[in-house]
Amino acid sequence: MVLILKRTWWKESIAYQIYVRSFKDTNGDGIGDLKGIIEKLDYLKDIGFDMVYLNPINKSPNDDNGYDISDYYDIMDEFGTMEDFNLLVEELHKRDMKLIMDMVINHTSDEHPWFVKSRSSKDNPYRNYYIWQHGKDGNPPNNWGSFFGGSAWEYDEITGEYYLHLFSKKMPDLNWRCDEVRKEIFKMIKFWIDAGVDGFRFDAINHLEKDFNFPDAEVKEGQLYGDFIKYVQNLPKVHDYIRQLRKTLFNTGDHVLIGETGGISYHNAFIYTGEDRGELDMTFHFDMHSVGRGKNAWEKRKIDLVHEIKNSMSGWQQRDDKEGWCPIFYSNHDSTRTVSRLGNDRDYHNKSAKMLATLQLTQKGTPFIYYGDEIGMTNAWDFELEDYRDASIFNKYRDFVDTGLVTRENYIKGLHLTSR
Structure with a gap:
């Protein structure tokens, strides 16, 4: 049987992910910037990259390194200006390179004007932009925990109610059931499409819908809060939102839509990327991210590298093409360095780095190389x-x-x- 793949530019690209803050600084303030990326485009093109994926660059107070956006329409001051951004797009396209933008639409910063208005009064028109609930007997509405630790609810003294935050308390979740929220988000994304962005990686997109019954969750042994995942992740209505997004803004096929979708495996990723779904083109899964991790975030366990990589990637490699395309990434901003986690960066640094790079670049899918991995960058072993x-x-x-x-x-x- 001959498998005929539908050709698209993003299936034939190699992506370079840039965490702008620590990439290249051009003005001596110790922080990377957009001009630094422009200066490195020839380097990236020369070694084979034709797609650049930027972590968040929107204006932000940086409680979570840019994933807490306070202004969707502007650039973070430390990174530059819209003029710098426009020049970056121009220089990328001049070299036949594409730009992918990280876009956070599950939540905003608590300093975003929408939330400032939302918390000001129960009667404010922006109140329904976020998820507010009464407490129970002086406690949060339920026992859900946050991905970042602590409760998923924060009490607000102004109105005496709690708002939901699946991540930091400085990052309140948007209420995607609100029509006005979706209209605002779609308008904002159109702004960046018109600015020349070639695709988006949507952060935490599978959390857009929540169970509005807000039930208490089971508290597992050794945990302080309820296991809330099934109430906030991969719920059916998420697909309605994504299809509406695609139909409204991305009906030409020229842009790539990538979703960060924790809890998705090769068994069920097709619910987002199947060719008949009209949703995402690729999903960032966490199978390789989990290799070597212990039960808790601070634990590392011994691994059988060949066995575990085969187990993690074989299913993705053997999927029917109609179920979707796979991004191939071994590390990113949510993990440690590839060679430190999966190789031996002390005794066999070069051999480990070359082996892992060879493996990553010879699998079916679109490789996403985290900045520095092309030179075998390692963990910081002496951090306090x-x-x-x-x-x-x-x-x-x-x-x-x-x-x-x-x-x-x-x-x-x-x-x-x-x-x-």
Whole structure:
């Protein structure tokens, strides 16, 4: 049988993911910027990249390194200006390179004007842009935890209600059941399409819908909060939102839509990427991200590399093409460095790095290379707790170290091995 693949530009590309803040600084402030990316485009083109994927660059107070957006229509001050962005798009397209933009539409910053208005009064027109609930007997509405540690609910003294935040308390979740929210988000995405963006990686897109019955969840052994995942992830209505997004904005086939979809495997990814679904082109799954991780985020376990990589990737490689295309990535902003996690970066650094790069580049799918992996960049082995810039690390320190469940020494040792 001959398998005939439908040709699209993003199936024939190699992507380079850039975490702008620590890429290249051109003005001496110690922070990477858009001009730094422009200066490196010839380098990226020369070594074979034809797609650049940027982590969030929108204006943000940076509680979660840009994933807390306060202005969807502007660039983070440290990174540059809209003029710099327009020049970046121009220079990329001049080299026949594409631009993928990280877009956060599950939540905003609590400093976004929408939320400032929403929390000001129960009668404010923006109130329904977010998810508000009464507490129960002086406690949160239910026992859901946050992905970043602590409760998923934050009490707001202004109106005496709680708002939902699946991530940081500085990142309230948008209410996608609200028609006005969807209209605002679609209008904003159209702005960036018109600015020349070739595709989007939608952060946490499979969390857009929640169970509005807000039931308490089972509290598993060793955990402080209920296992809330099934109430906020991959719910049926998410697909309605994505199809509406695609039909409204992406009906030409010229752009690529990628979704971050935790909890999805090769068994069921087709519910987002099947060619008859009208939703996403690719899903960022977490199978390879989990290789080498222990039960908890700070633990690393011994691995049988060949066996585990085969187990993680064989199913994706053997899928029918009609079920969707696969991005091939071994590390990104949510994981440690590839060679440190999956190889031996001390005794066999070069051999490990070359082996992993060869494996990544010889599988079916679109490779996404995290900046620095092309030179075998390693983990930072000497960081202290204060050196990290990750809200979830400090929240989980409070939940597990301060409560005596984990020692500080073991927690920091785990961060060296598994942290973002």
